Amino acid sequence: MQPPRTPPRPQHTARRQHRRHVWPRLFGTGLALWLATVAVTLATANPTLLPTVILLGSFLVPVTFVCWAYERTRTAPGGAIGPEALFFGFIVGGVLGVLGASLLESYLLRQAAFVYLGVGLIEEAVKAGALMLTARGLASTSPRDGMVLGATVGFGFAAFESAGYALNALITESGLDLLALVQTEILRGLLAPVGHGLWTAILGGVLFAASSPGRWRITLRVLLAFLGVSLLHALWDSVHSIAAVLAFLFTGTYWQAQLLEQGRIPPFTPVQAALVPVLDCAGMALVAVLGVGWLTALARGWNRPTGQRT
Secondary structure, three states: OOOOOOOOOOHHHHHHHHOOOOHHHHHHHHHHHHHHHHHHHHHHOOHHHHHHHHHHHHHHHHHHHHHHHHHHHOOOOOOOOOHHHHHHHHHHHHHHHHHHHHHHHHHHOOOOOOHHHHHHHHHHHHHHHHHHHHOOOOOOOOHHHHHHHHHHHHHHHHHHHHHHHHHHHHEEOOEEOHHHHHHHHHHHHHHHHHOHHHHHHHHHHHHHHHOEOOEOOOOHHHHHHHHHHHHHHHHHHOHHHHHHHHHHHHHOOHHHHHHHHOOOOOOOOHHHHHHHHHHHHHHHHHHHHHHHHHHHHHHHHHHOOHHHOO
């Protein structure tokens, strides 16, 4: 008598396990560790835990979004981006981007009306250079690969930049301010998905679409994309200044106008102090919608059959 055969494993079960995503567990575990570290730091006042708070808080959202982007494209045909390329792009591209932007901005920029546009042009150019460096040796240059690797470089830049902002918030004239550090990391974590990673993903997709393996082509469309993401970057950085100007225009008083004519910056009235944060949020939301809409339109256009693309 033969032993009973083990029933075959249902295909839908294997498929469901194959589709199990890692990024939710990565984000949940990282968030729990960050919260635990913040709580222990508050309870013990142990300064040796502060680097852990800064690194976990600065890298959690960028790393999670890179994992999310990779999982959405790893099973697609023709993809050439592997974990090694992502790691290289995140670390090397992010560090080179931060260093290059810091050097160029310190030598080329001065306080002027268009300083934010200069920052946008410099940082997007540096990230584009880091992207092309990290993409050397790839077997293909599909737009999908450009978006994923571009987002990776952008999120690496954002992670290291956020760590610097967190450190600046921590160190104050009156000592270490853990609350300011936590607030900075929460704010930058919430805004990270619609910042550097989004802008470099757009430029990376357009650049890869115009190029071939081992040969970069800087076409008119690539230049326009570069100028476009640089403008989005500049608008994002200048939202607060624009909000302050709009608040003065909408609710300005005579004495404030007199101070402005004398070259002095007048203080906000209570109404203006309440209006500026609202305009801040509205401005950032508008820039975010423009960036997400642009990337979505590009992705849909590239996913169409070749004969239907415009």
